[in-house]
Amino acid sequence: MKFQIIKNKLLGLIIPLILYVAWDFLTSREIIPPELLPAPKVIFDTWWDLQSSGELALNMKMSLLRVGFGFLLGAISGFLLGTAMGLWKPVELYLNPLFNFFRQIPVVAWIPFLILWLGIDEWFKIVFISFGAFIPMALKTLEGIKGVPASYLEVVRVFEYGWFRVLRTVIVPSALPSISTGLRLCLSEAWMLVIGAELVAAGEGIGNVMVIARRLFQTDVVLVGVIVIAITGFAMDKVLGLLETRFLGLHRSQNAQ
Amino acid sequence: MKKIINILLVMAVGMALFGITPGFAAEKVIRIGYPGGSGRPVSAGGWGYVQAKNLFEEEFKKDGYRIEYNYIKSQGPGCNEALANNSLDFSFHGDLPVLAGRSGGLKIKALTASRGGNAxxxxxxxxxxxxxxxxxxxxxxxxxxxxxxxxxxxxxxxxxxxxxxxxxxxxxxxxxxxxxxxxxxxxxxxxxxxxxxxxxxxxxxTVGKPVKYQSIFSLVVREAFLKQHPDIVKRFVKMYVKGLYLASLNKNETLKFNTRTGSALQDNIDDNAGQSIKYITAPRIDGQVTQLYKEVQLVAKNNGLIRKPFDVDKDFIDSSFLEAALKELNLENHWPNYDYNGNPIKK
Incomplete structure (x- = not known):
C-alpha cells in the first residue's frame, strides 16, 4: 500500500525529469540560443544572486502582502454573499442572476476601469485580486450550502432544532468541504492575479521584477520569476490542502460518528 | 494505396503553393528597427535622408530586396526582443538597451554610432x-x-x-x-x-551640460545576418553613411528637414544649439563613444540595470564596415574623431 503511493509519486516525476535533461542538453550545447532560453545552471546562479541580495525576498513580500489582502477581502465578501444566497431564498432570487452575469466577466477585463477608478497604486491591485478571489468563494459557498442533503433537514425539522443549531450541526459541517475547495480556488486565483496586476503596473513585486527584467533583456531573471511563481503557488496550495485534511478530516470523521 | 497517393497529391499541391510561389519562398527583405511610439514613423538626420532619397531601395533593387522600416512602440527593449527572435536584421537604438541586450547574450554587433541626442x-x-x-x-x-x-x-x-x-x-x-x-x-x-x-x-x-549626459545611438546588426550576408551589410552601411553625409552638409537645412518627424523647427534649433552638424552626424565608434558606453555600463551596473557587464571594446564593436564605406565614398576625413568632452581631435 505504502509502496504503491511512493511509486505513484515517482511516476509524476518522470516527465519533469526528462524535460529537465532535455532543457539542460539543448541549452548547454546552445542548440537553443541562450538569449531565448537560459541554461538551468544560469537560472540557478541568477536565483542565488537574487536570493542572497535580498531582492527576491523584498519583492516576494510585496506580492504576498497584496495576495493576502486581496484574498481576505475577496474570500470574506465571497463567503458572505454565498452564505446569504444559500440561506435566504429572497437574497438568492434577487442577487443570483446579477452574480452569474458578473462572474462571466474575466477579471482582466476590469483592468481599464479599475485603473480609471483607483489609479495604479496598491488599491487597484488589492481590489483586482479580490474581484478574482470573490467569485470562486461565493460560488463554492453557495454550492456547499445548497448541497446539504434534504434528508438531514427533514430530520432536524422532525426534532424541531432552532435555526442556530441547524446551522451549527447540519449546514456548516456539510457545506465545509465545498467552502474549503472555494478557499483553495480563491487563493490560487489571487496568486495568479497578483502577477497579472504587477505586470500591468507596480513599483515592487515579483511580477514587476519580471517586467523590468524583460525590458533589460535579462531572460534569466524572467525565467527565475516564472519558476518562483510556480513553486510559491504550488506550496500555497499544498499548505491549504494539509490544513484541509487536518481540520476537515477530523470534522468529517466526527460527523460520521 | 489510394491513401498514399492522396497524401502525395496533397503534398505536391502544398509544395506547389508554398515552395515555388515567389511570395512564399523566403521573401527577400531587409528589416530595420527603430524605437518609436511617438511622433511620425519616419526618421530624422542621416536615416531621414536615406528614407527620403530611397537610398536602400535603389541600392538593393537589383538583388530583389524589399526594405522594411519598423518603428517599435516598446522602444529599444522591443528592438532587442525583435532582434532575438529574428524579426529584425538591423536596429538603431540607444546605449542602455544595446548594452543590456548584449549583456543578456543577444548576438549583435555595433557597426556605427551617433552622439549628441538630448532629453x-x-x-x-x-x-x-x-x-x-x-x-x-x-x-x-x-x-x-x-x-x-x-x-x-x-x-x-x-x-x-x-x-x-x-x-x-x-x-x-x-x-x-x-x-x-x-x-x-x-x-x-x-x-x-x-x-x-x-x-x-x-x-x-541635457542641453548645455557635459556631453556624458547625452545619448549614444548605435546601428547594430544581428550577428547571424552579418555572417550570412557580409556584402549586404557592407552596402547597407555605405548607403547609411551617404545619408549621414547629406545630413552633414548644412545644419539649417537638416534641422528643417528633421521636422518631418513631427518636431517643431525651433525645438530642433534649441536642442542642437552649440552643436556642429558634423558632431551630430559623425558615425565613428571612436574614443568618445566607447568611453561613454563604458560609463553607461558602469552606471547601469551600479543601479542594477545590467547584471553581467562585458568588455565593450572586445567582441561587440565592428568598425570595419564603416571604415570601408568611408574609404569608398572618399569621406575618411569628412568627420573627425572626438574626445571624451566632445571636442574634435586634431590630426
Missing part, C-alpha cells in the same frame, strides 16, 4: 517640483531599459539619490505624454513638444 526632464505645468531633489518619493515615468533610464539614474546619483528614492513608472511614448498631461506621473524625460503644447515645463535638460 529634457519634464514636470506638469502646474507642478511644484523645481529641482531634481524635489523628485524624492515622486512618481517618475521612464521607459525602463531605454537610454533615459540610465540618464535618470545618473542625475539622481548626482543629487545623492538613487532610483530607489523615487517611484519608477514604466511608461513610454504617447502613454507617457498622456500621463504627464493628466498628472498621473509627476515627472519624466521627454521632448520639447510637450512644453510647446503647454502641458509640461522643463526642470533639467
Amino acid at each position: 529634457h526632464l519634464l514636470v506638469p505645468t502646474n507642478s511644484s517640483i523645481k529641482t531634481i531633489k524635489d523628485l524624492k518619493g515622486k512618481r517618475v515615468g521612464v521607459g525602463v531599459g531605454t537610454w533615459t533610464h540610465t540618464l535618470l539614474a545618473r542625475v539622481l546619483n548626482d543629487n545623492g539619490m538613487t532610483l530607489k528614492d523615487i517611484k519608477v513608472i514604466n511608461i513610454t511614448g504617447s502613454d507617457f505624454e498622456t500621463a504627464i498631461a493628466t498628472n498621473d506621473i509627476d515627472a519624466g524625460f521627454g521632448s520639447r513638444a510637450l512644453v510647446r503644447r503647454g502641458v509640461a515645463k522643463i526642470i533639467w535638460t
Whole structure:
C-alpha cells in the first residue's frame, strides 16, 4: 500500500525529469540560443544572486502582502454573499442572476476601469485580486450550502432544532468541504492575479521584477520569476490542502460518528 | 494505396503553393528597427535622408530586396526582443538597451554610432517640483531599459539619490505624454513638444551640460545576418553613411528637414544649439563613444540595470564596415574623431 503511493509519486516525476535533461542538453550545447532560453545552471546562479541580495525576498513580500489582502477581502465578501444566497431564498432570487452575469466577466477585463477608478497604486491591485478571489468563494459557498442533503433537514425539522443549531450541526459541517475547495480556488486565483496586476503596473513585486527584467533583456531573471511563481503557488496550495485534511478530516470523521 | 497517393497529391499541391510561389519562398527583405511610439514613423538626420532619397531601395533593387522600416512602440527593449527572435536584421537604438541586450547574450554587433541626442526632464505645468531633489518619493515615468533610464539614474546619483528614492513608472511614448498631461506621473524625460503644447515645463535638460549626459545611438546588426550576408551589410552601411553625409552638409537645412518627424523647427534649433552638424552626424565608434558606453555600463551596473557587464571594446564593436564605406565614398576625413568632452581631435 505504502509502496504503491511512493511509486505513484515517482511516476509524476518522470516527465519533469526528462524535460529537465532535455532543457539542460539543448541549452548547454546552445542548440537553443541562450538569449531565448537560459541554461538551468544560469537560472540557478541568477536565483542565488537574487536570493542572497535580498531582492527576491523584498519583492516576494510585496506580492504576498497584496495576495493576502486581496484574498481576505475577496474570500470574506465571497463567503458572505454565498452564505446569504444559500440561506435566504429572497437574497438568492434577487442577487443570483446579477452574480452569474458578473462572474462571466474575466477579471482582466476590469483592468481599464479599475485603473480609471483607483489609479495604479496598491488599491487597484488589492481590489483586482479580490474581484478574482470573490467569485470562486461565493460560488463554492453557495454550492456547499445548497448541497446539504434534504434528508438531514427533514430530520432536524422532525426534532424541531432552532435555526442556530441547524446551522451549527447540519449546514456548516456539510457545506465545509465545498467552502474549503472555494478557499483553495480563491487563493490560487489571487496568486495568479497578483502577477497579472504587477505586470500591468507596480513599483515592487515579483511580477514587476519580471517586467523590468524583460525590458533589460535579462531572460534569466524572467525565467527565475516564472519558476518562483510556480513553486510559491504550488506550496500555497499544498499548505491549504494539509490544513484541509487536518481540520476537515477530523470534522468529517466526527460527523460520521 | 489510394491513401498514399492522396497524401502525395496533397503534398505536391502544398509544395506547389508554398515552395515555388515567389511570395512564399523566403521573401527577400531587409528589416530595420527603430524605437518609436511617438511622433511620425519616419526618421530624422542621416536615416531621414536615406528614407527620403530611397537610398536602400535603389541600392538593393537589383538583388530583389524589399526594405522594411519598423518603428517599435516598446522602444529599444522591443528592438532587442525583435532582434532575438529574428524579426529584425538591423536596429538603431540607444546605449542602455544595446548594452543590456548584449549583456543578456543577444548576438549583435555595433557597426556605427551617433552622439549628441538630448532629453529634457519634464514636470506638469502646474507642478511644484523645481529641482531634481524635489523628485524624492515622486512618481517618475521612464521607459525602463531605454537610454533615459540610465540618464535618470545618473542625475539622481548626482543629487545623492538613487532610483530607489523615487517611484519608477514604466511608461513610454504617447502613454507617457498622456500621463504627464493628466498628472498621473509627476515627472519624466521627454521632448520639447510637450512644453510647446503647454502641458509640461522643463526642470533639467541635457542641453548645455557635459556631453556624458547625452545619448549614444548605435546601428547594430544581428550577428547571424552579418555572417550570412557580409556584402549586404557592407552596402547597407555605405548607403547609411551617404545619408549621414547629406545630413552633414548644412545644419539649417537638416534641422528643417528633421521636422518631418513631427518636431517643431525651433525645438530642433534649441536642442542642437552649440552643436556642429558634423558632431551630430559623425558615425565613428571612436574614443568618445566607447568611453561613454563604458560609463553607461558602469552606471547601469551600479543601479542594477545590467547584471553581467562585458568588455565593450572586445567582441561587440565592428568598425570595419564603416571604415570601408568611408574609404569608398572618399569621406575618411569628412568627420573627425572626438574626445571624451566632445571636442574634435586634431590630426
